[in-house]
Amino acid sequence: MANEDVKKLTDDVGELKAGFTRIAETLADLVRQSSHEAATRFQGTAEETWAEAKQKFEGVKQKIHEEPVTAAVAAFGIGLLLGILLGRR
Secondary structure, eight states, X not given: OHHHHHHHHHHHHHHHHHHHHHHHHHHHHHHHHHHHHHXXXXXXXXXXXXXXXXXXXXXXXXXXXXXXXXXXXXXXHHHHHHHHHHHTO
């Protein structure tokens, strides 16, 4: 009777180990899928952001080309303001 109980307990522990192994594998698969999906979303967002930044840069370049004097005065004003703000430190 005691041998049967020990055998049953050993079998149960073995099944429990196998169950934990399956759970760990399932969790690892979930983490891999989630990280892959997150990387894919990040890449898509990064590409959209880069495309938008390039578009805005082209717009600024075009505006500077169309109105160089206004752009130079604006750049001078911004530089003067930054000089005053940073010069106080």
